[in-house]
Amino acid sequence: SGQKVWTTNAQFASFGLLLARTNPDVPKHKGLTMFIVPMDAEGVSVRPLRQISGDAHFNEVFLDDVILEPGSEVGPIDGGWGVALTTLLFERVTIGLGGEGFGWRADRFAHALLADPESASDPEVRHRFGEIAADFLALRFTGYRMLSVLLRGGFPGPEGGLAKVTTIKAAIAAGELLADTLGPNALDEQGWGKLVSDMPGLKSAGGTEEILRNLVGERVLGLPPEPRLDKAVPFSELRAKEREALAS
Incomplete structure (x- = not known):
């Protein structure tokens, strides 16, 4: 379950690529897996985002309890970021x-x-x-x-x-x-x-x-990267801190 915004031509696609969290106990760029999702699967809905021209090249995609078949992953489990x-x-x-x-x-x-x-x-x-x-x-x-x-x-x-x-x-x-x-x-x-x-x-x-x-x-150009204080923090801890901040 989740949503993705600014998906190009989703209204025409037969399949989509889904980057999903499969391991919450590792840093945020790890523990992700890429899946192929049939766009006509139960629970998948697409909402167009109209541009000033009236066209809708971009869309918002919603996934509600979508079930994927075994073998739908692309690449290694938890290696989807690459x-x-x-x-x-x-x-x-x-x-x-x-x-x-x-x-x-x-x-x-x-x-x-x-x-x-x-x-x-x-x-x-x-x-x-x-x-x-x-x-x-x-x-x-x-x-x-x-x-x-x-x-x-x-x-x-x-x-x-x-x-x-x-x-x-x-x-x-x-x-x-x-x-x-x-x-x-x-x-x-x-x-x-x-x-x-x-x-x-x-x-x-x-x-x-x-x-x-x-x-x-x-x-x-080899310039120094911006500081990333959460780079080594497990994703589950980041979410817990977000929930604590919202609760306070």
Whole structure:
């Protein structure tokens, strides 16, 4: 039993991945197991979360006394945190390197800006677009490097988080630039209105920007991690302290 919020496309999924607590007497990142859950199982319900565009890419999933069949676990018992991290790494790479496949390309944005010759010749607009185009070009070559690792049988590293953050940042900046230059016409041109309204939600996909920046700082740049006083405390003790705090 439990709930999970911000689950992408849960309303279309046949199966879901569930990270569940299976041992409460170890620190919080241990004692977790990953399971495959049929989304039509008894006790599973999905509630859509509407975005400003009216679409519902994200959902809240509720599990009430859901019973899973033996053999539904993924990876070792109590070793689900590693499975979750691997899944997130691939998700971040998919988002970070999938921009061109989604239509987030500098040439496409440039073509849209040319619809307004006055804005296209504005030095400030050209400067903003140049920064966006540079980000997309850097992402393309970052993608080549990361794909080379995958083709050699390797796994994506924490730099995938940097690609994800940069992709979303560049796409949002492009949408804002189009909205500023085209005004109300941006809502009618080539689906740009949908881009402007949908993109902010993707900041949460694969981990929030704040989490990913911490990850890049610690794992890529080698910066000292934030203090974690509960890292070695058994999960059951943490919950007991929470209950005591609420009771007082």
